[in-house]
Amino acid sequence: MSLDKAAVRAIAELARIEVRDEELDHLAGELSGILHFVEQLAEVNTDGVPPMSSVADLTLPMRADVVTDGGQFAAVLANAPDGVVEDHGGFFTVPKVVE
């Protein structure tokens, strides 16, 4: 699969990474090269092979559904850009999303 500029723009949009128009050609070449490399997997017969999502041979553990932690507004907000700790119990800030 070779990616064209429109495809790269669509991927960048999905990944929420701003890409300048003049970068598109170069990125299309690079990403296409990587895809060509990984496409050699097509020659492997995987009929009937179940996908492996983890090597850990574990059943995910269960725990009681109870509160074990909390009340850490200041710690949670300590690294937030423009986070507000003192007001209304603390909050993150983002650009206006509702007119």
Added chain:
Amino acid sequence: MSELTKLTIAQARDKMAKGEFTAVELTEAHIKAMEAKRDLGAYIVETPDLAREQAKASDLRRQAGQAGTLEGIPLGIKDLFCTKGVQTTAASRILEGFKPQYESTVSGKLLDAGSIMLGKLNLDEFAMGSSNMTSYYGKVTNPWKSKSDAAKQLVPGGSSGGSAAAVAARIAMGATGTDTGGSIRQPAAFCGITGIKPTYGRCSRWGIVAFASSLDQAGPMARDVRDCAIMLGAMAGHDPKDSTSAPMPVPNFEAALTGDIRGLKVGIPKEYRPDGLSDEIQKVWEQGIEWLKEAGATPVEISLPHTKYALPTYYIVAPAEASSNLARYDGVRFGLRVEGSSLDDMYKKTRAAGFGAEVRRRIMIGTYVLSAGYYDAYYSKAQKVRRLIADDFRRAFENVDVILTPTAPSAAFGMDENTDDPVTMWLNDVFTIPTSLAGLPGLSLPAGLNADGLPLGLQLIGRPFDEETVFKVAGVMESAAGFTATPEGV
């Protein structure tokens, strides 16, 4: 260079127990050495004041008869481990200034064992790389120099390049690394030190900045096998905060170093001799096989037929997981924020400015292989081939106890080499990635020097949760190799 910085962890531990010197003295020697070798770029942040405080507390604990297994040992911590109150960046601009409010499980366990933190070690951005050239905070220089061209700057390998360089340059007695596709083992080989990626699940991933969660594992990097065994003993163990952490007891890894490997079968995979494998790598591998034979083990040729598909499998699975994990860097809750005209615009500008080229590239590949219409062709396919690769190892271990391979296809390369094409750079991990995909323990130890005076590493791969056999065999190889070379000025 102080005599104190030349000791191994085991030697310093035993000497401090006898009262020959204190943790404060040992730490002071390392702080001085660290400051004298800043040109290597190994540390992103040095924490000398914290280290001095910890060293004083350590000496008091020892006086009170409460010495831990790493009491008073100065270590460096890869800047991928969250450290409470100390900047943690993953070598990315997007986390510049981030001060975790909690301590990662593994770094916390090392502190609980009495160790001292000297600072946070440089790495490839988000642990994505094999050269430590992608750090936002500057590249790391390998302390080893080429005999034929002493002016040439060599890479320390990656992603744990700062860790490897610091241990080799004697500016940390040991260091934490993390390994997703070879990030402990390849830099250990390039810098002439020992490092082990334990079995997936052996160390908790809690508090480690995530790259590819089904592959990431923490492990120790140190100057010899015994030191790695001591450190892993402190780092490993079940953690309820990581659901993939194995609820298994931690053996005494140091006790596994019996020196007796008589009767063990050592697998030699024929697929690890690709066309064009250099003579020097071939030679050191043959030498390793000889050492094991002389110690009474039996080499057995084995086949791991899907080896050549490991690299393409990895470069689907790891970017896919990375694209999900790195979605959290959105400029809202922590890290860099670049203002935009809307929420989406802020995300895009923040991520474009905060991530470097290799990270952006991998996020985009990961996004693509997970996107609607391509998921089955790429991601599902890779997960199926991953199972075939894991099955190759499972079958091989029905007949052998451990597998011996080279760690990397070359010695450390120059900073100006392998930079044009991302896929060429990825080939560095051709011998380490299969082990990662299968979740197995893999250890790299220095086996000798090439004609240019640069270290070459050999890799031992073990069964799941059988680090003890890996350590045992590694101990025998280490004695046979008698590797005592050090970089210039050490």
